[in-house]
Amino acid sequence: MSDDNLFELKAVAKRFKKGKETISIFDDLNMHIKRGDFLAIMGPSGSGKTTLLNLLGGVDQPTSGEVSFDGARIDSLSEGQLATWRANNIGFIFQFYNLMPMLNAAKNVELPLLLTNLSGKERQQRVETALKLVGLADRAKHMPSEMSGGQLQRVAIARAVVSDPKLLLCDEPTGDLDRNTADEILEMLQLLNREFGKTIVMVTHDPAAARYATHTLHLDKGQFVDKDEPVLQEKSA
Amino acid sequence: MKDLYLVYKNLTRKKLRLFLTSFAIFIAFLIFGAVTALQGALNSGVEMSADNRLVVFNKINFTQSLPYAYVNKVSGIDGVKDVTFANWFGGYYQEPANQVVTMAVDPDTYFDVYEELQVDTQQKANWLQNQAGVMVGERLATVNNWKIGDRIPISSNIFSNKDGGQTWDLVVEGIFTGKDPQVDTGYMVFHYKYFMETQSWGGDYVGWIVLTTDDPAINEQVAKAIDENFANSQAETDTSTEKAFNKAFIEQIGNIGLIIFGVVFMAFFTILVLVGNTMVLAIRERTSEIAVLKTLGFSSPRIFRMILTESCLLAFLGGLLGLGAAYLAVGALSKMMARFLPNLVLGEDIILQALGYMLLLGLITGIAPAYRALRLNIITAFARG
Numbered sequence A: 001m002s003d004d005n006l007f008e009l010k011a012v013a014k015r016f017k018k019g020k021e022t023i024s025i026f027d028d029l030n031m032h033i034k035r036g037d038f039l040a041i042m043g044p045s046g047s048g049k050t051t052l053l054n055l056l057g058g059v060d061q062p063t064s065g066e067v068s069f070d071g072a073r074i075d076s077l078s079e080g081q082l083a084t085w086r087a088n089n090i091g092f093i094f095q096f097y098n099l100m101p102m103l104n105a106a107k108n109v110e111l112p113l114l115l116t117n118l119s120g121k122e123r124q125q126r127v128e129t130a131l132k133l134v135g136l137a138d139r140a141k142h143m144p145s146e147m148s149g150g151q152l153q154r155v156a157i158a159r160a161v162v163s164d165p166k167l168l169l170c171d172e173p174t175g176d177l178d179r180n181t182a183d184e185i186l187e188m189l190q191l192l193n194r195e196f197g198k199t200i201v202m203v204t205h206d207p208a209a210a211r212y213a214t215h216t217l218h219l220d221k222g223q224f225v226d227k228d229e230p231v232l233q234e235k236s237a
Numbered sequence B: 001m002k003d004l005y006l007v008y009k010n011l012t013r014k015k016l017r018l019f020l021t022s023f024a025i026f027i028a029f030l031i032f033g034a035v036t037a038l039q040g041a042l043n044s045g046v047e048m049s050a051d052n053r054l055v056v057f058n059k060i061n062f063t064q065s066l067p068y069a070y071v072n073k074v075s076g077i078d079g080v081k082d083v084t085f086a087n088w089f090g091g092y093y094q095e096p097a098n099q100v101v102t103m104a105v106d107p108d109t110y111f112d113v114y115e116e117l118q119v120d121t122q123q124k125a126n127w128l129q130n131q132a133g134v135m136v137g138e139r140l141a142t143v144n145n146w147k148i149g150d151r152i153p154i155s156s157n158i159f160s161n162k163d164g165g166q167t168w169d170l171v172v173e174g175i176f177t178g179k180d181p182q183v184d185t186g187y188m189v190f191h192y193k194y195f196m197e198t199q200s201w202g203g204d205y206v207g208w209i210v211l212t213t214d215d216p217a218i219n220e221q222v223a224k225a226i227d228e229n230f231a232n233s234q235a236e237t238d239t240s241t242e243k244a245f246n247k248a249f250i251e252q253i254g255n256i257g258l259i260i261f262g263v264v265f266m267a268f269f270t271i272l273v274l275v276g277n278t279m280v281l282a283i284r285e286r287t288s289e290i291a292v293l294k295t296l297g298f299s300s301p302r303i304f305r306m307i308l309t310e311s312c313l314l315a316f317l318g319g320l321l322g323l324g325a326a327y328l329a330v331g332a333l334s335k336m337m338a339r340f341l342p343n344l345v346l347g348e349d350i351i352l353q354a355l356g357y358m359l360l361l362g363l364i365t366g367i368a369p370a371y372r373a374l375r376l377n378i379i380t381a382f383a384r385g
Helices: A049-056 A079-089 A105-115 A120-133 A149-161 A179-196 B003-011 B015-047 B069-075 B121-129 B138-144 B192-198 B216-229 B242-251 B256-285 B287-296 B300-336 B348-375 B378-384
Strands: A005-018 A021-034 A038-042 A064-069 A090-093 A167-171 A199-203 A215-220 A223-225 B053-058 B080-088 B091-093 B099-105 B133-137 B151-156 B167-178 B187-191 B208-213 B237-241
Touching: A005 A049, A021 A049, A021 A199, A021 A223, A038 A049, A038 A179, A049 A167, A049 A199, A079 A090, A079 A105, A079 B287, A079 B300, A090 A149, A105 A120, A105 A149, A105 B003, A105 B287, A120 A149, A149 A179, A167 A179, A179 A199, B003 B300, B015 B256, B015 B300, B015 B348, B053 B216, B053 B242, B069 B080, B069 B208, B069 B216, B080 B192, B099 B138, B099 B151, B099 B192, B121 B133, B121 B167, B133 B138, B138 B167, B187 B192, B208 B216, B216 B237, B237 B242, B256 B287, B256 B300, B256 B348, B287 B300, B287 B378, B300 B348
Parallel strands: A038 A199, A038 A215, A090 A167, A167 A199, B099 B187, B133 B167
Antiparallel strands: A005 A021, A005 A064, A215 A223, B053 B208, B053 B237, B080 B099, B080 B208, B091 B099, B091 B151, B133 B187, B151 B167
16 A cells, blocks of 8 residues: 555445345445545445445445555454544544534534543634634534534534544535535635645535545446546636 | 533433423432331331330230239240330320320330330439329420420320329420430330329229340240230230231231332332333434434444433432422421321431432433444434434
8 A cells, every 4th residue: 555545445345235135335446545635426326425435434344355544454443443443533524514403513513522532621722723714713602503504514524623633524515505605615625635634535416516626536336437537626617 | 521511411402301301200209208208107116126025915905904913924934034014095285186105104124125215314313203204205305395394284085083184294304315216206104103093093904015035036935935824814915026016007007018119119110111211212313413423433332321321310310309309398297297107207228229219210211222322323323314
């Protein structure tokens, strides 16, 4: 595995049992993600995008094959080890934000830090920095029910980056937003990639969203098609 | 923010549900505290009975008297340590509704047999010297605000005085206390000899005889010897341990233990179903949130603990409030019913028992949803939305 690669999948297969039938999502899938990449994964429904994201996020295990992160295999880790690995390395951004409704913005952002040994003061400082980064420092005490979709997703981004993970996994991060708000969110992701060097993998249906990525991979029936198409560095007008 | 904060926020997120559920638990523990205290009060005579103390009654029933001569005969039986006797007086203070448990006893031996009662040596000496003196139990003295030296007219609804009246003027010479708060001190005793000399019926009899044996192991043997000694006499006896007698006396009312068990069981069963159902629903509603926590890296055992903590907190919230209310209610009732239920107290044993039940309730109602959360698969949870 090259030192440049953050993620590497080798001959990965993923199959599900549905009654007596076995459904194959991937069969011999190979890919690598370089450090600092902003990768968009596109494809029709049922192409395996979400399954791939689950494998990359360590919330699912391959049926066979190897999944390596930063040079270490993660496909053989136990559920508990994977939970720790996720807490240390991955930031998640979901389509529907998935914030805790009973916690205010700051407390939501603080959640991943509860899994660290940071003191209360250190956690608070990090939360403030993350909320500043997404432009919501003044909304720290606001409850999710008091915020718009764009603001909720920005809180979710702050939560994803607050523990300084190596990889951000975004599942349709703009799927629930209008165009302008979606662009704001995507610009923020682009900023995190360019200015802070975050490696980002984003699953999306939206070609306009994919244009913010440095690479786009198309999945179809469990296989990549038109791999490594030209990098689109800048947002099209 | 710590896990406990998350637990607290989850617990309080639906205020009405929290109120209704904890109110139900509150009621259950209010019932438990009050009813168990009542059971304790009814059973206190049984609980506090000395293991080696026997009571000898007339075989016909305990309201029939025994010849005075039996006292000496009982003293002579092998294995008998101390002997005393008493006679029911049936007293009231000022008006018949104001019942005062009063007994005429042998002042020389009474407190030797009832070792759980504490008497000041000087007060006892004064009492022995004054035939019209009375030793009052601490609780009874407190209820009536009686002090040493007070002259108290006590009337009997059974006996008449030789002067034609039904009232005896007695002087409080001492106040006896119990070695344990559960010891009954809600009665008073005065001189048997004085009673016999002043009451109109006269006679040479005692109500019942109380004795202690050298060893509880020989209780049965001594009881048998006493009853055999008086077999085929004018007044046959029925001797039993004080514990057995008190238990049989209480059971005349009905099987109190079973009734109380039934009430408490129904209350807890209802609560178990209600709180269990509430917890299951509450956690089911949070399926996707639990999946998010797991995705962020919260381990399954940690989430399991958080849910169990939540259910235990809920049980303790309602339970402690209910127990507190029971404590206040029992305290108030105890003052109102001091004459009838002198030992009505919500003691440490009931509190500890209730705390145990709260913990048990929390664990039982939380275990199913906690286990469900433990086993929750992230992908399946997100797929369900």
